[in-house]
Amino acid sequence: xxxxxxxxxxxxxxxxxxxxxxxxxxxxxxxxxxxxxxxxxxxxxxxxxxxxxxxxxxxxxxxxxxxxxxxxxxxxxxxxxxxxxxxxxxxxxxxxxxxxxxxxxxxxxxxxxxxxxxxxxxxxxxxxxxxxxxxxxxxxxxxxxxxxxxxxxxxxxxxxxxxxxxxxxxxxxxxxxxxxxxxxxxxxxxxxxxxxxxxx
Amino acid sequence: xxxxxxxxxxxxxxxxxxxxxxxxxxxxxxxxxxxxxxxxxxxxxxxxxxxxxxxxxxxxxxxxxxxxxxxxxxxxxxxxxxxxxxxxxxxxxxxxxxxxxxxxxxxxxxxxxxxxxxxxxxxxxxxxxxxxxxxxxxxxxxxxxxxxxxxxxxxxxxxxxxxxxxxxxxxxxxxxxxxxxxxxxxxxxxxxxxxxxxxxxxxxxxxxxxxxxxxxxxxxxxxxxxxxxxxxxxxxxxxxxxxxxxxxxxxxxxxxxxxxxxxxxxxxxxxxxxxxxxxxxxxxxxxxxxxxxxxxxxxxxxxxxxxxxxxxxxx
Numbered sequence: 418x419x420x421x422x423x424x425x426x427x428x429x430x431x432x433x434x435x436x437x438x439x440x441x442x443x444x445x446x447x448x449x450x451x452x453x454x455x456x457x458x459x460x461x462x463x464x465x466x467x468x469x470x471x472x473x474x475x476x477x478x479x480x481x482x483x484x485x486x487x488x489x490x491x492x493x494x495x496x497x498x499x500x501x502x503x504x505x506x507x508x509x510x511x512x513x514x515x516x517x518x519x520x521x522x523x524x525x526x527x528x529x530x531x532x533x534x535x536x537x538x539x540x541x542x543x544x545x546x547x548x549x550x551x552x553x554x555x556x557x558x559x560x561x562x563x564x565x566x567x568x569x570x571x572x573x574x575x576x577x578x579x580x581x582x583x584x585x586x587x588x589x590x591x592x593x594x595x596x597x598x599x600x601x602x603x604x605x606x607x608x609x610x611x612x613x614x615x616x617x
Numbered sequence: 618x619x620x621x622x623x624x625x626x627x628x629x630x631x632x633x634x635x636x637x638x639x640x641x642x643x644x645x646x647x648x649x650x651x652x653x654x655x656x657x658x659x660x661x662x663x664x665x666x667x668x669x670x671x672x673x674x675x676x677x678x679x680x681x682x683x684x685x686x687x688x689x690x691x692x693x694x695x696x697x698x699x700x701x702x703x704x705x706x707x708x709x710x711x712x713x714x715x716x717x718x719x720x721x722x723x724x725x726x727x728x729x730x731x732x733x734x735x736x737x738x739x740x741x742x743x744x745x746x747x748x749x750x751x752x753x754x755x756x757x758x759x760x761x762x763x764x765x766x767x768x769x770x771x772x773x774x775x776x777x778x779x780x781x782x783x784x785x786x787x788x789x790x791x792x793x794x795x796x797x798x799x800x801x802x803x804x805x806x807x808x809x810x811x812x813x814x815x816x817x818x819x820x821x822x823x824x825x826x827x828x829x830x831x832x833x834x835x836x837x838x839x840x841x842x843x844x845x846x847x848x849x850x851x852x853x854x855x856x857x858x859x860x861x862x863x864x865x866x867x868x869x870x871x872x873x874x875x876x877x878x879x880x881x882x883x884x885x886x887x888x889x890x891x892x893x894x895x896x897x898x899x900x901x902x903x904x905x906x907x908x909x910x911x912x913x914x915x916x917x918x919x920x921x922x923x924x925x926x927x928x929x930x931x932x
Binding site for chain 2: 439442443511513514515516517518538539540541542543569
């Protein structure tokens with residue numbers, strides 16, 4: 418069960434679809450955890466998509482390394498975290514030219530951060546595709562202190578920066594690549610709803 | 618559309634076919650400023666009817682002392698450009714609308730690539746002023762048949778990123794070369810013949826460019842055709858549209874109030890609902906979707922015509 422159907426929500430909430438090949442052409446692929454399976458599926462549907470692909474894989478506990486290496490992308494890198502490959506990813510975007518496609522796959526945190534980075538580098542939104550796989554944990558920005566808390570799985574949750582109890586909104590910032598968290602007990606301090614697992 | 622009477626203060630032949638006109642306020646009052654790529658509509662009292670033609674502004678957008686346009690004489694056209702060349706003289710007063718922009722620069726772009734074919738250079742002349750003020754990277758590719766016909770040459774600074782492609786000198790434009798290797802965030806703008814716009818779109822698609830990075834402008838002049846009858850649903854009145862008249866002009870001649878802006882099938886202002894269509898609408902616009910065109914429930918009176926038994930429109 419790595420594919421998730423998210424319940425319909427406000428327009429701001431990103432939606433994801435299976436990656437669709439644009440064929441052989443300049444390509445950057447970035448995936449984490451179960452997202453590797455989406456890249457493997459894409460390559461199976463159209464092997465030509467790997468011809469000029471620069472693939473970056475952050476395993477985070479998943480084990481697709483053998484199969485990912487076997488794709489024989491033009492360039493292939495594994496890294497322990499997004500932070501560890503940020504410099505490489507930025508360089509790949511800086512060197513990219515119009516016509517380059519970006520395929521993102523995996524957690525919403527990775528997709529949000531990587532898409533924001535690509536948009537900031539000038540890549541048109543239409544050149545970015547994202548397929549969600551695996552955890553539904555969210556990357557949340559506290560609208561009060563602006564700090565970002567990664568891998569949020571409960572609603573409400575505690576801001577890891579300022580300690581406020583935040584309500585998980587579907588309002589998403591494309592610039593920041595994060596959902597917005599709003600203080601849940603601002604009107605009635607201390608009156609906090611019961612903490613629940615977030616739902617898709 | 619708001620139009621004001623402006624004085625023709627300069628008329629200069631740029632090439633045998635293209636003439637530059639400058640308009641100024643009769644009292645020297647400043648005119649509204651505009652943005653690069655904007656156009657004005659000039660009214661021409663032509664015989665017993667009023668022609669209105671859209672022309673891109675070629676002067677600097679931040680210069681309100683006057684508006685300048687470049688008009689190419691179309692000997693086989695409907696007469697508007699012949700009127701401008703033959704009947705307009707300096708000192709004349711003409712009704713000129715406020716500027717309107719359907720071809721502005723996308724200010725989010727990191728770099729702008731401008732591709733002009735022939736008289737399609739005109740909107741880029743005002744954009745060049747804006748681009749040099751904005752200090753953003755750009756390149757211009759200007760294709761013309763010969764230097765003698767290239768009206769834009771006088772206005773183009775000699776810069777390494779302004780490229781001339783003169784067909785009779787054998788350096789035709791290589792769209793593949795222009796579109797490859799452009800940095801992320803580049804937007805492409807094309808103005809010129811339909812064939813050039815289609816070729817740029819095709820080359821861009823092959824190079825994987827998303828459509829959102831492509832912009833184009835092609836004003837159509839209303840094509841002539843067979844006369845046809847149209848019935849107005851609100852008054853029951855029936856009009857005949859002449860062979861060299863557009864439906865929009867026929868409505869205006871009958872004093873029907875109808876909004877318009879570009880008069881070339883691009884802006885969507887004059888879109889009109891069709892309440893009955895027994896026949897075929899000749900959709901000549903760039904505005905309606907393929908589905909709308911097929912459904913025959915909407916028409917763009919500025920450029921589209923009709924052939925058949927009955928056309929009733931909601932006017």
